[in-house]
Amino acid sequence: MTALSTVGWAFADTWTITRRDLNHWALRPGTVAIGWIFPVMIALMFGGLFGGAIEVPGGGGYFDFLMPGMFAMTVFFGLENTMMAVTTDAAKGVTDRFRSMPMSSLAVVAGRCVADMLNSVVGLAVMVGAGLALGWRWHEGPGPALAAFGLLLLLRFALLWVGILAGLAAGGPESVTAVQILVWPVGFLSNVFVDPATMPFWLGAIAEWNPLSVTAAAVRDLFGTPGFEAGSWITLNAIPMAVAWPLLLVAVFLPLSVRKYRHLSRT
Template identity: 75%
Template sequence: MSTTTPMTPMSAAHHTLPTGSPLSRFGWTLADAWTITLRDLNHWVLRPGTVIVGWVFPVMIVLMFGGLFGGAIGVPGGGGYFEFLMPGMFAMTMLFGLETTMMAVTTDAARGVTDRFRSMPMSASAVVLGRCVADMLNSVVGLVIMIGTGLLLGWRWEGGSAAAPAAVGLLLLLRFALLWVGIFVGLIAGGPEVVTSVQILVWPVGFLSSVFVDPATMPGWLGAIAQWNPLSTTATAARQLFGNPGWGGESWIAQNATLMAVVWPLLLIAIFLPLSARGFRRLGG
């Protein structure tokens, strides 16, 4: 009578992945990644509450800051506060989804779902890439909702038809980079309770930026940190491209915000994308 040895995470590493040319293996990776993407999207359809709350929460922040505090906040160069706030909140929305990514990755690992993926002959990159694609689709919807909210509140872009898509591209580039940070943290976290602790850090990062106020109103050292925040560079670049009021300054980072809105995300991707793939391969090993 034969017996079957249960599959363990360690034995998963011995499964044979598809062989062939690099192009063929890349095609397998994309196909596997799309399968993971569809699995994540199906979960959202079955449990839409979390996704909808994630879309509505930034709208509530806009209404709170714009309606309650907007009249007391001076806008650099004049103009309405909503015009200043909306590009910053677009960037802030790209940061808010970080917690959702971390929690989803950590939950899959804690429930053994990730181990089951590792027991299959599929690319390690496909699993994390599929998660990333699903969250990017979610972020696109969230950004569209925020832009619609801004238009309803009187926000307009004045930078021309070519500049506006460039601003949206920079915002989504930031989101793509932050997704890999969230995936990596989710993979190395010991459990959902660790992710909850990390979530607390999202708010200081968001507020220590130019999203809500001009860093020139902060103490000198604090304002310098805020200017170098990747969230600030993307928010500032978006304001410039949308033609909205923003903050200037003589510092190098203030004069090169659009450049750094590309450099910061690319740097984060270069660091955390390979770390995420490596973390997945080593998970449970």
């Protein structure tokens, strides 16, 4: 078999797994819709309950500041869905069945990645629609706005591989709960809702270096919406770091995910 035909079969196998995952979602649209609506509820809750108590840099409404951070939080929340789907397939023996077939070893994890990326695009679109309805707007033109959405999807792509590895490493669906407990502190330990300068120094430094914070700061910059004017290096270089962080995560977790999948039955 030539190298070209091998690549062709890998793409075909990946698309087969992608269609299989999309078909599963079509059979349970309610669960998928809840996943899209949940971040909107979080935005409404924080914006309505706490927005009046938080001073927005340069004035303006809190939703104008909040929504770019919630876009980043939306792609971050997708990590849990990826973990659960991968773990459930492994626990039910579906993954082992795939491994016994004459198919690319990358196709199963890559197919999951493609399906989840498509889901994330829809979820992000729902969140953007909610933001527009709440009065949020971007102010820097279509080019920077597209770049901001590109950074958000780049972060989601990187987090997919984190979720795939965590799902493959989990002993079963019940083990995912322990990992999910860590997702929320990481998500809230960021600049999505409040200024890290209001936190204790060491905690604020961690929050600023959080990849979620870096992406949120970068998209606020590109959208031209208000953001906290911190003078730290990571904040001043938010846009290049919003590219560097996801690329680093992909470089680490993608090969680990493929290796874990190939050796799954040996662990």
